[in-house]
Amino acid sequence: MPSAELTPPEAARWAARAGLSLPGGRHTAAAATANHIHSVVAVLRELDFGDTPPAGAYRAGKEQHDAAV
Numbered sequence: 001m002p003s004a005e006l007t008p009p010e011a012a013r014w015a016a017r018a019g020l021s022l023p024g025g026r027h028t029a030a031a032a033t034a035n036h037i038h039s040v041v042a043v044l045r046e047l048d049f050g051d052t053p054p055a056g057a058y059r060a061g062k063e064q065h066d067a068a069v
Contacts, residue, residue: 006031006038 006014008027011034015022022030 005035 008031011031012022012024012027015030
């Protein structure tokens with residue numbers, strides 16, 4: 001699903017809507033950060049995890065550590 005990149009004025013509007021005060025000089029940086037996060041999430045959505053079980057299926061501490069190399 002293609003979408004346009006977030007512009008600095010849109011970043012300011014979304015910050016204000018969330019109740020965050022975003023100084024004028026930070027609008028561009030906030031928009032760039034949001035666009036980067038969006039691009040990373042888009043790549044993650046494309047990954048095929050196949051039969052990978054959810055994280056809740058992993059039991060920490062059950063591993064047997066073997067000193068043999």
